[in-house]
Amino acid sequence: MELSKKHFEACCSFFLVFFSQQVFSKTPTGLVVRGNDTDQQALLQFKAKITDDQLRVMESWNSSIHFCQWHGVTCGRKHQRVTKLELQSLKLSGSLSPHIGNMSFLRVLNLLNNSFYNQIPQSIGGLRRLETLYLTNNSISGEIPSNLSSCSKLTIVRMAGNRLTGEIPAFLGFLSKLKVLSFYNNSLRGSIPPSLGNLSSLEELALTYNALDGIIPETLGRLTNLSIFLAAANAISGTLPVAMFNLSNIRFFDIGENKIQCTLYTDLAITMPYVEFFSVRGNKISGQIPISITNASNLDVLQFNDNRLSGKVPSLEKLDKLSTLQLAVNGLGHGREDWEASKAKNFFAHINILSGTIPHSIGNLSALTIVGLDFNNLQGNIPPSIGKCQSLLELTVSYNNLSGPIPPQLLGVSSMSIILDLSSNHLTGELPVAVENLKNLGQLYVSQNRLSGLLPKTLGSCVSLEKLYLDGNLFEGPIPSSLSSLRGLEALDVSNNNLSGEIPEFLVRFGALRYLNLSFNNFEGVIPSGGIFKNASATFVEGNSKLCGGIPELHMLRCNLKTSSSNSLRLKVAIIVVTLGVTLAFTCLLILWIGKKKEKQATATSVENSVLQLSYQSIVRATDGFSTQNLVGSGSFGSVYKGVLQASGAVIAVKVLNLLNRGASRSFLAECEALKNIRHRNLVKVLTAISGVDYQGNDFKALVYEFMENGSLEDWLHPLIGMNGPETARNLNFFQRVSVAIDVAHALQYLHHHCEEPIIHCDLKPSNILLNEEIVDKLN
Numbered sequence: 001m002e003l004s005k006k007h008f009e010a011c012c013s014f015f016l017v018f019f020s021q022q023v024f025s026k027t028p029t030g031l032v033v034r035g036n037d038t039d040q041q042a043l044l045q046f047k048a049k050i051t052d053d054q055l056r057v058m059e060s061w062n063s064s065i066h067f068c069q070w071h072g073v074t075c076g077r078k079h080q081r082v083t084k085l086e087l088q089s090l091k092l093s094g095s096l097s098p099h100i101g102n103m104s105f106l107r108v109l110n111l112l113n114n115s116f117y118n119q120i121p122q123s124i125g126g127l128r129r130l131e132t133l134y135l136t137n138n139s140i141s142g143e144i145p146s147n148l149s150s151c152s153k154l155t156i157v158r159m160a161g162n163r164l165t166g167e168i169p170a171f172l173g174f175l176s177k178l179k180v181l182s183f184y185n186n187s188l189r190g191s192i193p194p195s196l197g198n199l200s201s202l203e204e205l206a207l208t209y210n211a212l213d214g215i216i217p218e219t220l221g222r223l224t225n226l227s228i229f230l231a232a233a234n235a236i237s238g239t240l241p242v243a244m245f246n247l248s249n250i251r252f253f254d255i256g257e258n259k260i261q262c263t264l265y266t267d268l269a270i271t272m273p274y275v276e277f278f279s280v281r282g283n284k285i286s287g288q289i290p291i292s293i294t295n296a297s298n299l300d301v302l303q304f305n306d307n308r309l310s311g312k313v314p315s316l317e318k319l320d321k322l323s324t325l326q327l328a329v330n331g332l333g334h335g336r337e338d339w340e341a342s343k344a345k346n347f348f349a350h351i352n353i354l355s356g357t358i359p360h361s362i363g364n365l366s367a368l369t370i371v372g373l374d375f376n377n378l379q380g381n382i383p384p385s386i387g388k389c390q391s392l393l394e395l396t397v398s399y400n401n402l403s404g405p406i407p408p409q410l411l412g413v414s415s416m417s418i419i420l421d422l423s424s425n426h427l428t429g430e431l432p433v434a435v436e437n438l439k440n441l442g443q444l445y446v447s448q449n450r451l452s453g454l455l456p457k458t459l460g461s462c463v464s465l466e467k468l469y470l471d472g473n474l475f476e477g478p479i480p481s482s483l484s485s486l487r488g489l490e491a492l493d494v495s496n497n498n499l500s501g502e503i504p505e506f507l508v509r510f511g512a513l514r515y516l517n518l519s520f521n522n523f524e525g526v527i528p529s530g531g532i533f534k535n536a537s538a539t540f541v542e543g544n545s546k547l548c549g550g551i552p553e554l555h556m557l558r559c560n561l562k563t564s565s566s567n568s569l570r571l572k573v574a575i576i577v578v579t580l581g582v583t584l585a586f587t588c589l590l591i592l593w594i595g596k597k598k599e600k601q602a603t604a605t606s607v608e609n610s611v612l613q614l615s616y617q618s619i620v621r622a623t624d625g626f627s628t629q630n631l632v633g634s635g636s637f638g639s640v641y642k643g644v645l646q647a648s649g650a651v652i653a654v655k656v657l658n659l660l661n662r663g664a665s666r667s668f669l670a671e672c673e674a675l676k677n678i679r680h681r682n683l684v685k686v687l688t689a690i691s692g693v694d695y696q697g698n699d700f701k702a703l704v705y706e707f708m709e710n711g712s713l714e715d716w717l718h719p720l721i722g723m724n725g726p727e728t729a730r731n732l733n734f735f736q737r738v739s740v741a742i743d744v745a746h747a748l749q750y751l752h753h754h755c756e757e758p759i760i761h762c763d764l765k766p767s768n769i770l771l772n773e774e775i776v777d778k779l780n
């Protein structure tokens, strides 16, 4: 009876285990099984050193199957000797058994991305056929073993992300087949051995993040096939061999953050036609940026920052793939071209005698994402063409001598999401209203310029802002109430301007705020005492002679209660009309708006290109499921709820129409159409309208208005005593009443005479007159 192959292998393993020195060559059945017990021993020893195997991969390494079928093991077909051991990303932990050196047919050893630790055993020198050694991302320590020199077939050596110490051994220069040598992110010291210049096939040399010193050997300039050279973040000094600029196959070149001190000459040719990443940042390189860089049309990242470069920035207009341009902290500009000539002098003093402009061609670089030009001596205007860089995430030009206005085009770059820093220049004019486009921006700095005028209300649209620095300018007028939408602010500095008016109460509610500087302005009234104002070390209010109160630690004058309270009760804008209690009367004035939206699906339509695109779900969430706590009014038309939008934190009023009411649906559409075109400062702004179905499948129609913090005139004239406690009892003085009356008149005049079609309100009463603005009515 013939043995099946499977059956046979089981027997075979049995023998291997119990007669381990026995070597099988031929069996009675004629099936050829070759193999080497040494390999099995080596694998078992390797397994024995594994201390942690969360994924239990090593369980398959048992006697039930031949070791050539064990997970990660590949054998040569003829000899059944292990040729590959590949165990990458398996969460294995352990040391490397010296027995691995016995697998003499091994060509690939791949333990990438595990947690192997301790040294690489010297026995690795036994792997004479080894071509690929991947040990990247482990915790291997100790020195590079000298016996590795015996592995003359080595082509790829990747040991990045370990804890290797000692020097880079010179013998590596004799492993002439090497194409990849990566020791990125280890703790190697000493200098780069010149012998590496012998590795004529080398394509990648990665030495970044080590502790290497010495110089970059001249011999590396011979590595014509080199395409990746990374030696950043070491302590390499000396000059950069000119031949290095001549490595025509280079794609990634990074020698940043070293101590390299050399002069670049304009006529030096950077002949790297394929270069994508070129960085010499953070060295002591002087002279000019070579003009030849203008031909490196594949450049994606260009970093010359933190050096001592001077002279003109060459034209970059051919570099249309450029996404990162870092020229910050240099002395770029026209003028003195040789920094060496002035090295008695202080570096920063030196850059002050240079001049130059931001190259106009920057507008051609539409791929730019990061631009850093700080600490130069750039002069002239910011070119409006920069508005064409619609991929920008970050632009910093602080500490230059830029003048003229901030081009609105720059603020139209809505991709800007990380930082826009224009501080410490001589910029003039207003902060353009176009700032509203920067809805994704995290940090805005325009400090220390000569900007003037009012702060634009549209600044309130920059809802992602975490840091806003407007200090050291000539801004005047109040802090716009629209800034109440900047709820994510962590730092706000408006110091040293001519701002006036009261400190907005909404700052109290900014939970993330950690730094608030209002000092040296003309603010007046009472300093709030909640929120950030409770923290005297985070709040700065000095230099505002008309401010009073606040917590004692601020050392401000106590308030004269009478004046301050009547001051603070002054209503800035009283507002009117619509919403509450607007019964069917509405029908008489309102016309079609969302008519086209017939779909039985929650859709949203927005008014005046409003940011709001709201769904039924988002309204449910904003109003806490239409909870009674959020109900602020109701009538035959439906109910009005207060809501807070999750995404932006904006406070809204939602009027949900009662569709059982005959004609309500028609009225809704009419209302939308009418409201679409009306726009007046004394009319409550409709943010959007929603027409769709609710969770029960019923028609759902709602109008979303901006929320009026101060309720209706009704509430003010006939307050419900006791409901909110006496401290919030409200009172309007004569002037405020007149002001309300005038505003109502303005609104009606607008409705009657200035709308496309005259509109009659039909339901004008105190409960339909809403008051906006914070009214500081705390008399305590």
Ligand SMILES: *[C@@H]1O[C@H](CO)[C@@H](O)[C@H](O)[C@H]1NC(C)=O
Residues within 6 Å of the ligand: 023, 035, 036, 037, 038, 039, 102, 103, 104
């Ligand atoms: C098995 O491998 C070891 C070490 O490589 C070698 O010394 C031995 O001769 C080999 N045996 C056979 C049968 O190939």
Ligand SMILES: *[C@@H]1O[C@H](CO)[C@@H](O)[C@H](O)[C@H]1NC(C)=O
Residues within 6 Å of the ligand: 059, 060, 061, 062, 063, 064, 065
């Ligand atoms: C031995 O390995 C096989 C897979 O190769 C596995 O199915 C079996 O569970 C393992 N046996 C033990 C005892 O772990």
Ligand SMILES: *[C@@H]1O[C@H](CO)[C@@H](O)[C@H](O)[C@H]1NC(C)=O
Residues within 6 Å of the ligand: 089, 090, 091, 113
């Ligand atoms: C590295 O291994 C971990 C598991 O330990 C895995 O989640 C991760 O994806 C691996 N990384 C790579 C680049 O393979």
Ligand SMILES: *[C@@H]1O[C@H](CO)[C@@H](O)[C@H](O)[C@H]1NC(C)=O
Residues within 6 Å of the ligand: 038, 041, 042, 098, 099, 100, 101, 102, 123
């Ligand atoms: C394999 O390597 C280990 C350690 O390097 C050694 O002790 C052993 O004798 C070698 N030979 C065999 C056949 O296991």
Ligand SMILES: *[C@@H]1O[C@H](CO)[C@@H](O)[C@H](O)[C@H]1NC(C)=O
Residues within 6 Å of the ligand: 112, 113, 136, 137, 161
């Ligand atoms: C190495 O680890 C780092 C950090 O855990 C990870 O980002 C990277 O993808 C890993 N690389 C490889 C090749 O596993």
Ligand SMILES: *[C@@H]1O[C@H](CO)[C@@H](O)[C@H](O)[C@H]1NC(C)=O
Residues within 6 Å of the ligand: 101, 121, 122, 123, 124, 125, 126, 147, 150
């Ligand atoms: C290291 O290499 C030397 C010379 O080839 C050899 O004599 C020595 O045995 C090797 N060491 C180990 C541990 O394999």
Ligand SMILES: *[C@@H]1O[C@H](CO)[C@@H](O)[C@H](O)[C@H]1NC(C)=O
Residues within 6 Å of the ligand: 161, 162, 163, 185, 209
């Ligand atoms: C360097 O390696 C360490 C682990 O050895 C890792 O934590 C770190 O993130 C790595 N750094 C870089 C820049 O890859």
Ligand SMILES: *[C@@H]1O[C@H](CO)[C@@H](O)[C@H](O)[C@H]1NC(C)=O
Residues within 6 Å of the ligand: 173, 194, 195, 196, 197, 198, 219
């Ligand atoms: C290797 O490089 C070293 C130092 O640069 C040199 O002295 C030696 O002759 C080179 N060897 C070969 C074989 O090219």
Ligand SMILES: *[C@@H]1O[C@H](CO)[C@@H](O)[C@H](O)[C@H]1NC(C)=O
Residues within 6 Å of the ligand: 200, 201, 202, 225
């Ligand atoms: C350099 O690269 C080219 C193209 O890949 C290849 O033909 C050539 O053999 C390489 N030179 C060396 C010395 O390896």
Ligand SMILES: *[C@@H]1O[C@H](CO)[C@@H](O)[C@H](O)[C@H]1NC(C)=O
Residues within 6 Å of the ligand: 221, 242, 243, 246
């Ligand atoms: C740059 O390379 C060209 C051709 O490969 C060669 O003629 C020239 O001498 C090299 N220049 C330097 C400075 O190595």
Ligand SMILES: *[C@@H]1O[C@H](CO)[C@@H](O)[C@H](O)[C@H]1NC(C)=O
Residues within 6 Å of the ligand: 291, 292, 293, 294, 295
């Ligand atoms: C750019 O390349 C073109 C064509 O190779 C050449 O004529 C021109 O001189 C180069 N410009 C610079 C500044 O190197």
Ligand SMILES: *[C@@H]1O[C@H](CO)[C@@H](O)[C@H](O)[C@H]1NC(C)=O
Residues within 6 Å of the ligand: 317, 318, 360, 361, 363, 364, 385
């Ligand atoms: C760069 O922009 C200028 C105008 O600003 C234009 O004349 C030129 O053709 C553009 N260059 C490229 C390469 O697009």
